[in-house]
Amino acid sequence: MxxxxxxxxxxxxxxxxxxxxxxxxxxxxxxxxxxxxxxxxxxxxxxxxxxxxxxxxxxxxxxxxxxxxxxxxxxxxxxxxxxxxxxxxxxxxxxxxxxxxxxxxxxxxxxxxxxxxxxxxxxxxxxxxxxxxxxxxxxxxxxxVSISSRDRLRGSSVAGPKSIAARAGLTATGLSHAGYVPSLALRLALVAEGRIDLAVVRENACDWDLAAADLLVQEAGGLLEDLDGRALAYNRASVRHPALVAGPAALVDPLRPILADLM
The missing domain is CATH 3.30.540.10 (Fructose-1,6-Bisphosphatase, subunit A, domain 1)
Structure with a gap:
């Protein structure tokens, strides 16, 4: 096969x-x-x-x-x-x-x-x-389904913990908080679906929170990366991951350095 x-x-x-x-x-x-x-x-x-x-x-x-x-x-x-x-x-x-x-x-x-x-x-x-x-x-x-077609941070929506989404450095970009979704995998799936433009993930999410949703985002045309721009690797000895961001490249690329200063 x-x-x-x-x-x-x-x-x-x-x-x-x-x-x-x-x-x-x-x-x-x-x-x-x-x-x-x-x-x-x-x-x-x-x-x-x-x-x-x-x-x-x-x-x-x-x-x-x-x-x-x-x-x-x-x-x-x-x-x-x-x-x-x-x-x-x-x-x-x-x-x-x-x-x-x-x-x-x-x-x-x-x-x-x-x-x-x-x-x-x-x-x-x-x-x-x-x-x-x-x-x-x-x-x-x-x-x-496909990722958002937005190409500017201002006016785009971001889902994630309010403690991050409400920080001054993030709100100054013009991003709007899309709320908190209890299921991290669903939060990322909503990005893949294009209903939310971006999602932020705090450090220490585990393989089981991310692996399925990662492929959904990638195949919908988006990125799920750490704040250094690296894709995730799964089924390793350690199942925990650093802080992450998901969305279209046009939004993820400018947001990564901003998040790196905040998280």
């Missing part, structure tokens, strides 16, 4: 898994699921764990030779010795999920040689499915 065919087959697999995982999550949504706080002070619920178990069963059975990296599974690093790995966030935006917000997603990517080669991002509340493979563009519910 060629790489292109393998990527498309993997995309179909993870898209179906994201949908079925989303259905499981919906069965807990707004029903006060049991919840805990992890060591890094982030929340996790019985819904996260149920979706994680389901995705592991479905995906690892279908591709037993692939590695596995999930926010809710202990990392034994055996993934590092595999050609391809699943990178999974069972519920991206758990805080939003637990508060009753509809802005949470199931995010799944397949990573090879450090880069995503298939992506599926499903937003159950709204039944929105984003998918991408290299060279085939990004699709939302079967229709192609």
């Amino acid at each position: 060629s790489d292109s065919h393998a990527n498309l087959a993997d995309m179909e697999l993870i898209a179906g898994a994201a949908r079925s995982g989303g259905e499981i999550a919906l069965s807990y949504f707004r029903k006060d699921p049991r919840r805990w706080t992890k060591e890094n002070d982030s929340p996790v619920s019985e819904a996260d764990l149920a979706v994680d178990r389901h995705l592991a069963e479905v995906l690892r059975a279908a591709r037993p030779n692939y590695g596995w990296l999930s926010e809710e599974t202990a990392d034994d690093r055996s993934r590092l010795g595999t050609a391809r790995s699943f990178v999974v966030d069972p519920i991206d935006g758990t805080r939003g999920f637990l508060s009753g917000s509809g802005e949470w997603t199931v995010a799944i990517a397949v990573v090879e040689a450090g880069r995503p080669v298939a992506a599926a991002l499903y937003r159950p509340v709204g039944d929105d499915l984003y998918v991408a493979v290299p060279g085939h563009g990004t699709r939302l519910n079967g229709q192609p």
Whole structure:
């Protein structure tokens, strides 16, 4: 099977898994699921764990030779010795999920040689499915989407933490704050879709927050880079990343040095 065919087959697999995982999550949504706080002070619920178990069963059975990296599974690093790995966030935006917000997603990517080669991002509340493979563009519910065509910072919208978006150095550019999206993956998908012009990501986001959305942004014609202009590498020993910016090159290039002074 060629790489292109393998990527498309993997995309179909993870898209179906994201949908079925989303259905499981919906069965807990707004029903006060049991919840805990992890060591890094982030929340996790019985819904996260149920979706994680389901995705592991479905995906690892279908591709037993692939590695596995999930926010809710202990990392034994055996993934590092595999050609391809699943990178999974069972519920991206758990805080939003637990508060009753509809802005949470199931995010799944397949990573090879450090880069995503298939992506599926499903937003159950709204039944929105984003998918991408290299060279085939990004699709939302079967229709192609593309990055914003804006070429000036003034008047463009930026999504991200208010603590960053509201800083004087950023507001002086004329950017407008598009609000905070609890799911980081969804925030980036909205950039890929062109609904938001730019997104800013604080340091320490992890592979599972980013890998699927990274491919969505790239295939929609945009960039997701660190503040030195470098693309991200996934499925490494460390899964954490520095501060990032996403959007069209015409906006990312002038914004990077401004953010570097602020973050």
